Amino acid sequence: MYRIKNNASIGKKASVYSLSVIMAVSAIVIGLRPGVANAGTLTQTMVRFDRLQTSTQTTGTVCAKPATTATEASVQVVFPTGYTLGAAGTFTVNTTNTNWPTGGTAWPSIGTATNVTTQTVTFPSGDLTVGTLYCFNWASATAVQITSSVSSNNTGSVTTRTSTPTNIDTAAYSTVSMAADSVNVTASVPQSFTYALNNTSDALGALSTGSVTSSPSPRTLTINTNAASGWMVWGQDATTGLRSPSTSYTIASTTPGSNSTLSSSTEGYNMGVTGSQTSGSGTVTVAAPFVGGSTGKGGGLDTSLRTIASSNGTANNAVLTLTNNAAISTLTTAATDYADTITLPAAAMY
Amino acid sequence: MFRALALGLLLAATPASANYTLKAYELGGGAGSGSSTNYGLRGGAGGVNGKLTSSSYALPAGVQASRSAPVPTAPTFVNQNSSYNKLHLTLNNSGFAADTKFLIAISTDNFATTNYVQLDNTVGSTVSVSNYQLYTAWGGSSGFDIVGLSSGTTYKVEVAALQGSATGSAFGPIASAATVTPTATFALQTSLTSTPPFGVTFASLPAGSVTSGDATVTGTVSTNAANGGNFVITDNNSGLNSPTKSFTLASATADLSAANSGYGARVSSTSQASGAAMTSSSPFNGSANNVGGISGSAQAFTTWNGPVTTGTSTLSLLAKSSTLTPASSDYADVITISLSLLF
Numbered sequence: 277m278y279r280i281k282n283n284a285s286i287g288k289k290a291s292v293y294s295l296s297v298i299m300a301v302s303a304i305v306i307g308l309r310p311g312v313a314n315a316g317t318l319t320q321t322m323v324r325f326d327r328l329q330t331s332t333q334t335t336g337t338v339c340a341k342p343a344t345t346a347t348e349a350s351v352q353v354v355f356p357t358g359y360t361l362g363a364a365g366t367f368t369v370n371t372t373n374t375n376w377p378t379g380g381t382a383w384p385s386i387g388t389a390t391n392v393t394t395q396t397v398t399f400p401s402g403d404l405t406v407g408t409l410y411c412f413n414w415a416s417a418t419a420v421q422i423t424s425s426v427s428s429n430n431t432g433s434v435t436t437r438t439s440t441p442t443n444i445d446t447a448a449y450s451t452v453s454m455a456a457d458s459v460n461v462t463a464s465v466p467q468s469f470t471y472a473l474n475n476t477s478d479a480l481g482a483l484s485t486g487s488v489t490s491s492p493s494p495r496t497l498t499i500n501t502n503a504a505s506g507w508m509v510w511g512q513d514a515t516t517g518l519r520s521p522s523t524s525y526t527i528a529s530t531t532p533g534s535n536s537t538l539s540s541s542t543e544g545y546n547m548g549v550t551g552s553q554t555s556g557s558g559t560v561t562v563a564a565p566f567v568g569g570s571t572g573k574g575g576g577l578d579t580s581l582r583t584i585a586s587s588n589g590t591a592n593n594a595v596l597t598l599t600n601n602a603a604i605s606t607l608t609t610a611a612t613d614y615a616d617t618i619t620l621p622a623a624a625m626y
Numbered sequence: 627m628f629r630a631l632a633l634g635l636l637l638a639a640t641p642a643s644a645n646y647t648l649k650a651y652e653l654g655g656g657a658g659s660g661s662s663t664n665y666g667l668r669g670g671a672g673g674v675n676g677k678l679t680s681s682s683y684a685l686p687a688g689v690q691a692s693r694s695a696p697v698p699t700a701p702t703f704v705n706q707n708s709s710y711n712k713l714h715l716t717l718n719n720s721g722f723a724a725d726t727k728f729l730i731a732i733s734t735d736n737f738a739t740t741n742y743v744q745l746d747n748t749v750g751s752t753v754s755v756s757n758y759q760l761y762t763a764w765g766g767s768s769g770f771d772i773v774g775l776s777s778g779t780t781y782k783v784e785v786a787a788l789q790g791s792a793t794g795s796a797f798g799p800i801a802s803a804a805t806v807t808p809t810a811t812f813a814l815q816t817s818l819t820s821t822p823p824f825g826v827t828f829a830s831l832p833a834g835s836v837t838s839g840d841a842t843v844t845g846t847v848s849t850n851a852a853n854g855g856n857f858v859i860t861d862n863n864s865g866l867n868s869p870t871k872s873f874t875l876a877s878a879t880a881d882l883s884a885a886n887s888g889y890g891a892r893v894s895s896t897s898q899a900s901g902a903a904m905t906s907s908s909p910f911n912g913s914a915n916n917v918g919g920i921s922g923s924a925q926a927f928t929t930w931n932g933p934v935t936t937g938t939s940t941l942s943l944l945a946k947s948s949t950l951t952p953a954s955s956d957y958a959d960v961i962t963i964s965l966s967l968l969f
Contacts, residue, residue, distance in 0.1 A: 317774040324966040428811040450808035456822030463828035463957035465947045502953035504871045525938040538656040590950040
């Protein structure tokens, strides 16, 4: 500690203090060295490379928050050593918010780079406001290619400048280059196909010459499948008609392979089909010979597998409604054991 | 008469104490030298030739004020957290009166160029009496951060004092500290491998079942970015795409338990060895089968708000197919994970 004791008289004391005041002022002036205005430091800085993988071209984002009041005219971004830069014209920019940091605001009057020298890229800029975080993206991946070597702490900088140009604010950033920045995801979706008949019998009851008899409860065939190319259902029957073993008589299927509509008092037998689907990429199509939808309308079955219906895509709850129709004439042999067995195979096309 | 006699008596002996001796009362006229363990004076008490220093004080060259504030001792100047833009300064006010104010000069070139710590703790060329602040205003015994510094730079500081009506002191001894450069390390790995290529496989996605990939993906970051950062995810297909079926099992933010189908990611865990807390971000911060949709647009899935050491975030991928998802074995996607650091 350094203190001056004042042992002098009142009069002396007064003169000493007078001198002290004078010297205090001069000491402050002498003690303070003249300052030199330096470039400031950006309050926040970010340079995000959308790709970090070595030797990969990338787009990216530049953000900066000015700290010094001045009129910005350009911003220089120094990319890390080893990063390959395109010509100035490749540094096209936009101000789409691509997950910018909180508070990120479109960089005013940012434009395509005007100069690339070594690792320094100069972009034109509008005036910035202190305390606002400004961001822009360089939009073309051809502008920047990550260095070919794996490394951490790859440093660069962002500097705002006046039109002179003199530096206003600057700050450094750091990034990395890595062997792989991506993950390959693979998956398999197994084949799925379900098929269900809601009943395996269809009793038509007593046939009459007075009308065409149809299934009292048409059977349904339901298909679910993820077969991208769809599915097909075929049909055949065992006896090409309704056959009575006891009388050895058959009410023949009506013109298998073509669509028909039965009439009362005219012997005939066929199956009409309608289709529907809850959802799926496919469209259900009933084969022309078997298109039903009205009484007696359908196609005859025989022992050949004939396409009943098909779809060209996936199916969720695709339903085929099967209506068997029969008509007899006065010459049809009476019997109670007329029967037929219809087989309906199906398959999916993956 | 009395006053004259008293003055004569007082001037008859040189003033002294246990700590100093003044050779004469004349300001600027003292000859010879005086010293103690704490100080030394050479020449007249008002006219020092050459800068004098000791371990506890310094005097500038030139005329010395008769009542200067004590010269501060060296402050404590350190880089507390491997910072790239700030350094921590703690003044030493031992022996100073409570109303003493301090001025802090700072330089990167050994004071060939001098700046001053401003009242907002930044560095600037502005200097006036108002740049003097009380010890408490400079953070007291806790100190404060000088901010807005350049990275990778050694700074030197020295402190001057001003107290009461006394003259401002000379600057005291220099203390130095250095900022570091910004740092960033980032590693990616899966639970199956720490070296690329990285892959996650859904061996089978049966309709209606939520399935997890066979591996999780973990990103690990260490950085001194003062404002933190985030992990960013994008993908190529906005879902799992089957080229042969021309179909995409779309990615979407959803609870896959309830959704008919979907694909997405969820942060299953975060941790950090030290520093800022790693926090999962919406929509990737769900639990169970709640996933965030992935797309070509960058989305943060984990954030942190300051420097962090060994910060990790582990990502789980989940998918579910429906009865209408075309069967195929070539569903694929490429997820890219990037790093966004706000220095």
